[in-house]
Amino acid sequence: MKIHEYQAKAILRRFGVAVPKGEVCFTPKEAAEAASSLGPPPYVVKAQIHAGGRGKGGGVKLARSLSEVEARAQEIIGMTLVTPQTGPEGRKVRRLLVEEGLEIAREVYLGVVIDRALGMPVLMASAEGGVEIEDVARRFPEKILRAPIPPGFGFRPFQARKIAYGLGLGAATEKTVKIMLALTRAFEETDASLAEVNPLVVTRGEEVLALDSKMSFDDNALYRHPEIRELRDQEEEEPQELEASRHGLSYIKLHGDVGCMVNGAGLAMATMDMIQLAGGTPANFLDVGGGAGTGQVSNAFRILLSDPGVKAVLINIFGGIMRCDVVAEGVVTAASHTGVQTPVVVRLEGTNAEEGRRILMNSGLNFTVADGMLDAARKVVALARRGA
Numbered sequence: 001m002k003i004h005e006y007q008a009k010a011i012l013r014r015f016g017v018a019v020p021k022g023e024v025c026f027t028p029k030e031a032a033e034a035a036s037s038l039g040p041p042p043y044v045v046k047a048q049i050h051a052g053g054r055g056k057g058g059g060v061k062l063a064r065s066l067s068e069v070e071a072r073a074q075e076i077i078g079m080t081l082v083t084p085q086t087g088p089e090g091r092k093v094r095r096l097l098v099e100e101g102l103e104i105a106r107e108v109y110l111g112v113v114i115d116r117a118l119g120m121p122v123l124m125a126s127a128e129g130g131v132e133i134e135d136v137a138r139r140f141p142e143k144i145l146r147a148p149i150p151p152g153f154g155f156r157p158f159q160a161r162k163i164a165y166g167l168g169l170g171a172a173t174e175k176t177v178k179i180m181l182a183l184t185r186a187f188e189e190t191d192a193s194l195a196e197v198n199p200l201v202v203t204r205g206e207e208v209l210a211l212d213s214k215m216s217f218d219d220n221a222l223y224r225h226p227e228i229r230e231l232r233d234q235e236e237e238e239p240q241e242l243e244a245s246r247h248g249l250s251y252i253k254l255h256g257d258v259g260c261m262v263n264g265a266g267l268a269m270a271t272m273d274m275i276q277l278a279g280g281t282p283a284n285f286l287d288v289g290g291g292a293g294t295g296q297v298s299n300a301f302r303i304l305l306s307d308p309g310v311k312a313v314l315i316n317i318f319g320g321i322m323r324c325d326v327v328a329e330g331v332v333t334a335a336s337h338t339g340v341q342t343p344v345v346v347r348l349e350g351t352n353a354e355e356g357r358r359i360l361m362n363s364g365l366n367f368t369v370a371d372g373m374l375d376a377a378r379k380v381v382a383l384a385r386r387g388a
Contacts, residue, residue, distance in 0.1 A: 001217045002050045003231045006097045008215040011190060011228075016182035017197070018175075018209045022099035024048065031073035032066050034098040041065055042101030045072040049091040050236040052132065052214065053083035059093065062101065069098060084132075087255060094235060102209070107199035108167050109133055110180060112149070112187040121149040123184055125163045129199030155184035175208040176200070190228060191221035240284070240303050247299045249288060256281030257384045259310035259342075261300055263288050263322050271316045274373050280381035283310045288322075297330025298337075305340055312343045312384035314376055319350030328356035332363045343368065343383040347376040 003011075009019040023034035035043045047059030054060050059081045063069040073096055082090035107129035115122040125145045128136045136143055145166045147159040160180040164173045179200065187195040197210040222229045234242055244251030250265070258280045262268035265287050272282040284307065288300045304313060317327045327348065335344070347370040348356045360367045368383070370376035 004048045007231045008213040015186040020099045025096045028070045028073035032070040035069040038100045044099045046097045047093040048095045051085040057081045057083040103204040104201045106202040109198045111196040123147045172202045252285040256283040257311040259283045259304045259313040261315045274377040278377040278381040298334040301334035314380040315346045323352045324348040324356030325352040328359035345380040
């Protein structure tokens with residue numbers, strides 16, 4: 001689960017990370033009132049969406065007076081902000097963060113992420129702050145400093161000092177050490193999957209503050225953090241992903257045109273690979289699970305087809321726990337109710353596979369039955385191209 005910048009900063013402040021004074025606003029008038037309480041100008045008006053690169057899209061603006069704050073807020077609220085992370089469709093801006101302006105002397109990057117290869121969290125830092133860390137990693141990998149955070153042992157002060165010295169922060173070193181320790185503690189105690197400060201700034205007065213922040217959390221741990229779960233902004237989530245979560249389905253929207261419905265995460269990944277191998281691009285990841293019934297399959301199929309980018313659908317089911325005839329009945333039910341015109345390729349193997357194929361063939365609907373995964377992938381890619 002992702003949250004907004006202002007929410008992430010509130011959490012980090014609770015753990016001892018210094019952040020600029022600021023206030024969330026929903027109207028231009030509120031923005032001007034918020035700025036008046038922050039002290040003298042300048043001010044920064046920042047769009048709040050669940051995506052980075054906001055400044056590049058015009059979502060972060062400097063204001064040198066209260067009237068300018070209101071004017072900038074008027075420009076940003078309601079705009080569709082397109083950034084490298086939103087995709088071409090962009091995100092509508094519904095709220096702002098108005099903050100005090102700072103005199104910045106240095107910018108660095110700090111972030112805590114899960115390193116899947118090491119099997120533990122890792123703190124990353126770079127003197128190249130304020131830019132996308134992916135670009136730094138690709139172009140200057142030697143500029144990224146790393147420190148593992150072993151479970152049960154945690155991030156130690158000597159590790160923080162070593163990284164701070166490596167960043168060359170001089171007199172700001174000890175304050176940065178405290179922020180690193182607070183950031184890692186926030187990551188661990190909130191069950192976060194990402195805690196990022198980009199940039200962490202050193203001001204001309206040698207204050208050290210998190211100028212921008214991003215946090216996301218492990219959905220499976222949210223039952224331990226009801227206060228964080230309350231921060232969820234459903235308007236920022238993909239409609240299909242939100243609907244899928246209500247039905248207990250694992251769904252992730254992608255940017256292709258071949259819809260996928262599969263049982264089992266491993267088979268879903270393999271199916272997506274086969275679509276790519278056949279020259280197509282998957283439109284989603286959708287795992288209906290091993291024990292889904294007719295209603296669950298019907299919901300999954302309906303959600304998958306609600307994506308206007310889907311030109312053809314591949315249903316790939318291995319019937320172990322799940323029976324293929326149950327899947328077929330669910331698909332036929334959903335297709336009948338929605339009046340779907342999108343071509344559907346089905347590959348069924350395992351328990352009651354023959355019965356499932358018979359149900360599909362006798363449904364009178366637009367189904368193509370495939371023989372094997374490669375055959376299914378080739379057929380669905382050809383149909384998607386024809387539909388496009």
